[in-house]
Amino acid sequence: MRARLAALDSTMIVWIVLLISVVVGSIITAIEGRNFFSVGNIDNVLTTMTILGLIAIGQTLVILAGSLDLSVPFVVSLSSVLAGGIMAGQTSNIVLGVVAALAVAVVFGLVNGLIVSLLHVHGFIATLGTGLVVSGYLGSNYQGSHGSAPYAFRLLDATRIGPVPVATLIMLACAGLAVLMLRRTRLGHHLYAVGGNADVARMSGLRTQVPIIAAHVICSVTAALAGLLLLARLGVGQPTVGSQGGYDLMSIAAVVLGGTLLAGGKGSIVGTIAGVGIFAVLDNVMGVMELNPFLKDVVRGIVIVVAVAVYARREIDRRPERFGSAAPAETTEVAR
Amino acid sequence: STDDVSDAGDDDSGSKDTEWFVQADFDRQNEQRSATFEGDAATPWLQYIDGDMTDTSKFKSEGAKKVCFANASISNPWRQTGWITMQQQLKVLQDEGVVSQMETRDAQDSDDTQIADIDYFIKEGNCDAFIISPNSTAAMTPAVERACETGKPVVVFDRGVDTDCATSFIHPIGGYAWGIDTAEFLVDNLEKGDKVVALRILPGVDVLETRWAAAEKIFEENDIEADDQFTDADPTKIKQIITDAINSDDIKGVWMDAGDGAVAAIEAFEDAGKDYPVMTGEDEMSFLRKWEETGLTGLAPVYSNFQWRTPLLAVQKIFAGEEVPTEWVLPQSPITEDDRADYLKANDGMPDGHYAKFGGEDLPGFPKAWQDR
Amino acid sequence: MNDAVLNERGTPPVLRVRGVTKSFVGNPVLHGVDLDLVPGEVHGLVGENGAGKSTLMKILAGVHPADSGSVELGGEPVAFTHPVQAQRAGLATVFQEFNLLPERTIAENIYLGREPRRRGLVDTRGMERQAGELLRGLGIEGLRPSRRVRSLSVAEQQIVEIAKAVSFDARVIQMDEPTAALADHEVELLYRIVRELTSRGVAIVYVSHRLREVLDLCDNVTVLKDGRQVDTRPASELDEATLVRLMVGRPMDSFFPDPVPGTTVGEPRLELRGAGNGYVDGIDLTLRGGEIVGIAGLQGSGRTELLEAIFGIEPLARGEIAIDGVVTPIGTPRRAIRSGLALVTEDRKATGLALHQSLLDNALGVVRAVFPRRTDAVRRDVPELFGSLSVSARALSQEAQLLSGGNQQKVVLARWLATDPRVVLLDEPTRGIDVGAKHAIYEVMRSLAARGVAVLMVSSELPEVIGMSDRVLVMRDGRLAGERPGGSDEESILSLAAGLDEEVAS
Amino acid sequence: MTTRVLPVHETTFGRRSLAALATPGGGVFLLVIALLLAIMVSNPSFADGNTLIRFAGRTAPIAIAAMGQYFVIVSGEFDLSMGAVIAAQVVLAGNVIGQDEANILPGLLLMFVVGALIGLVNGLATTLLRVPSFIVTLGMMLSLTGLVRYVTGGAATGNPSDRFREIGRGGIQDVPLVGTIPYPLIVLIAAGAFAVWLMRRPYGRTLIAAGDNPEAARFSGTPLWWTKTRAFMISSLSATVAGILLVGYAGVHPSVGSGYEFAAITAVVLGGVVLGGGRGWVLSAAAGAFALELLFVLLNSLGIESTWRDTVQGLIIIVAVALAGRAWQGAVRRRPSVTSPPTPPQPATGDTTGEN
Ligand SMILES: Nc1ncnc2c1ncn2[C@@H]1O[C@H](COP(=O)(O)OP(=O)(O)OP(=O)(O)O)[C@@H](O)[C@H]1O
Ligand SMILES: Nc1ncnc2c1ncn2[C@@H]1O[C@H](COP(=O)(O)OP(=O)(O)OP(=O)(O)O)[C@@H](O)[C@H]1O
Ligand SMILES: O[C@@H]1[C@@H](O)[C@H](O)OC[C@H]1O
Ligand SMILES: [Mg+2]
């Protein structure tokens, strides 16, 4: 088993874990006299995945680049109240609201990125700080819900293509773009480089700030998108909606659950999506089981650790064994 | 496919954005404080102020019904006490064969989750009736409306929503009444110009915001200087806030929008060696006990916890075809120094996080169910 | 005299360095160094640890600015502020420390920052094709450009580094101790690559502590001592003795010190019987007190693994291990250290030192971890210990990262001597170390032997193995291929290591 | 090559101390003094000895937590479970000790055992299962919080006996000048002394070396799993002590201790300790806690709208740490290796070696 496990890369393992949890989940659901694969239930799972998924995509990039973003919840809230306020129920203001929210997110991400890359403040502290800054702003200027989303915008949440919510498709589209970015653009390659070893990247002439800043900007933007989707869903801007979801730590957990190295330089979006999926299935099943809400947290906590443990041991690479199971490493010879 | 989304809110360009004070509501609740309630005062959770009634004859039907309960959370003692009461009430109705089962989803204080919960109930729950304790007012409105559109009875309680589609919206008189009771008490017991610290749990919850909105107004009118702060009901924060306040000026009164953590506030005065303040808390046992022990001048406003019984009983009426109040306003009267002793006695042995006016004395499992949680 | 050198070739120099000086936080490291390289020339740069070789390279490469002096590349005055600038201008450097990303592929590493693109997107396939051609151009087969660097051996990583340098079509390539991590047959491979490059007219600055190698490979040799340019001469006019004299400033009578008189080979201290794990197998060896036993073998023959097996890092799965005649299962380094073993690893930065801690903390590292009670006693001896190893530093409170390679190695040694071990395992103890420091370490080995300590030394430098060892064990493919007496000739050992003649391990 | 015997230090103690103030670890003490002065100016009543010492007393819990967190961070790890541990201990105290004074000692014992166990689990999961401590302790935080609220039904039964609460509430009475010396302050001083002693012991040096280079530590016979696990246990035990003080100070409530993990980490970083391990002084971590608390008091006495305090706090943290980063760079710039140009101290958030 060890050996076979070792042959798989972590992304694959995450998907296997996801598969297992779906199987187990559907069994439990059946025992509860429900159908896991019914439209309503799948809808529930996908909806649960959407928001955290979007945020986790951005978080993955930030973590790959060797940083962290704890400010996402506040960006989510900020974009929801900003856009909500601007739209104020008027269909004609939708574009303006969306643009404004995203623009603010870009600027905010830029600030995060600059603090981390130029002032050399560790991402953990930098974004803890900027998060506090925004939370103070929100607390001072918004008591309770703010503005409202027009009908047309709320369709974003209400519309389904087949069984799949449009919002979920948006999330998956973003995932697709992120994958392309990582695999096929210089930015993507440099992101891995900087996260893997900033010194090496620097020696290779990369401006190491660029990937870090880019990652933070993108992360804030995905968070803002999440905020917009929540606006469409709640119908109003909600200054606490981000904190309600605990998206900061949960997104980081999802990313690591998805097989990305917390230290950066190694990981994938595909894994992250699976990580988010595992959480969603878990929540869905616990919901069907009517598990005590406090016990839910206990389970979440244990699952996070256990699931990561499943493959974390493999992250530290062992050399190919000479005597015993594994095959010897490829050898280099000189052309004669 | 497209679930149809109602346009409610299009008109509302966020007029109550930061503004939680509506004079009309203030005046109405002010009157309701002295209103006469229909029904037997021995069962306050069934009492209501005369008003529009919803005709429920179309729901009249035999047999045990399945109820679906979308709960905002049980993340504070007030809600936990109520949740226990509700479960005990459920037992009764199950024994009576009124309710077959109550499926509960807990949103853990998340709007997003609660919307998903309600939608799940609509699609998968095959519910005969919905009970919803909204997490927040505006955000839950669309989801509640979707529930209404199923044609099944919908009962909303505690925090409100911006729609009257519900068969019945159950709540005590409300936040303004709380604010008036408490503020007037402090005004009566303090001098003009006295300083008061106002401790608030969290912003954005209507039932809490209106408490402060009313109190703040009254404080201003009677020039009491009130400085308000948010505490998340964390006693450490509460004690530090009070201590710092005491250090910088002479604090005569303490006002709370929810009594959870009141004891820490009082102890701050003890530790600083200062006289006790005039103070309003809530009918949480911790406060009542400390209040009695210290003999400070105080009042325990009440946001009637027994309201957690009413929704299920409303469902019972609805399926019996009996009309129910469209807006079911329950009595809400503070506990004063005079009747404090009675409540302490009645709730003897209850944990500090228990609420005196929980109204479950006649339910099965009393008192154990509330004692060992 | 420099001009004399280049006039022989008659070609104008591609690299011309004049009077380069450099000092770090006040203390001078280079005082006015001149250098001329003509196309196709291999220019050796030798000197003791801390002589300033790497610093000079780093200045030419644009890592550090020079305090004064001038550099011309192809006749153009240049002052690079970043390695990439230098690379683009045709001066590439293979640094002492590798600059590769383990999680990325060979191709991605070579073209990092210059990824070829098609229609705006990175052309992965094209990139790997180019990398493949590049490697083949250097005569390397069997290194798939899509392999992750993490899966490569030290030698293979070295090759990737060189390939990367070559990929800039450099006119000048600097190599800082390129063979330090290589075993002899791999050195051959490197020679091949160097000759390939010079035949293309590339000039090479070549830093090495392996003097033989320098004399074989270089056309001219510059000797640095304490940052001063002692001499620059054609290699043909030099031999090892002269080089050593120039470097050290004093003649070295016998390079390998003789055993301390009265040293006696005593009872078996370390015995392995049929020992093996995932990396080594069927190991039988006996190591006696007062003995110095060398282990020779090609890169990847498993010498390090053998030491790691003995030391409990990759514990034995088979066979048994006895210390002072007592069978002692060793499952962890801690256990090994408690049993009186010490292991000086081959990579000081990765496994030897805590670079941000002081020299004192580093010296006490092992004692504190394993024999905490002895800490205070040992602390008193540390200054003397450093003295005997002639560690050159400013104070015990200095952070280890500030020392040059050679001095860091001495600190590693001190760290282990502080535990007063009975069996000392040395893995490449003099890798990247200057002759002076080497000599000091040889002396230490001898005195250890004299005190009845058993010494087991892995080295890729055959002369060292032969010169220092009473017996030489030869490893091949994770097994002991056989034994040779001390003082045997290199050929017999090499042929055994390469498996050219069969023999059963004694 | 010199054969002279190396001196222990390059310069005199005085000059070293001055130099230290320029490092982040020393600078935080200057920050504390600056904040103190600022507060006294804006609110003279704070200058009163009694007020000051009371403040010191109430800051003890977070300062102790910060010192505990220091041990974990300097070894290259994180402990996000602190707040949850405090909450758990507070509730435990309420339910186990209750009003019966006879239960105080057994109760205390139980709390320490529980604290040690939690640290043990965190440590073993991190080192043996190789799960990043960030994740392990995040999981612990969720589970523990959930568990506490589940078993207590979220609401505290009631406060423990006043005798017990004295530890966090009381003090030595009628001391000239200051009035009362709060017990928490005494506990803090004891904890500080212990921490300093521990960091000078072989264990402390080994721990910090392990944070600097785990591999080298492993090859040196350091049982990483046990060395780091003990750091996690120290952290949880410090959270336990903080909990004991807090249940005295504030009383029982599940929300006591919420946010302490971030506060503690912030304090440690304000103290110039590098996330990722291997650098920093334990007392600076405590000083960082004082700086943080003083900041809140200052904002308060400046009458800053309570809702804006987060914002100011956020800005101050960033600025302070940015300056610290600059200072470390100063130190880092002197490194010989080309592969280490000035870089922000990167965290070892991911890598945790537990072999041996
Ligand atoms: N970090 C590593 N990752 C993968 N393989 C490695 C690593 N280090 C060494 N190897 C491979 O493991 C085998 C044994 O390496 P090892 O270093 O022990 O050989 P060696 O005989 O000690 O040679 P040397 O001591 O000169 O490195 C070789 O194939 C080597 O390439
Ligand atoms: N960045 C730096 N800051 C301070 N001192 C430095 C720095 N880099 C090198 N030094 C010092 O300059 C001197 C020369 O170092 P350098 O690395 O050039 O020596 P070297 O000849 O390469 O030695 P080795 O053969 O051990 O590699 C040494 O004393 C070293 O400690
Ligand atoms: O916390 C309680 C809140 O949830 C409820 O809505 O109103 C009363 C409060 O005490
Ligand atoms: Mg060098």
Ligand SMILES: [Mg+2]
């Ligand atoms: Mg080796």
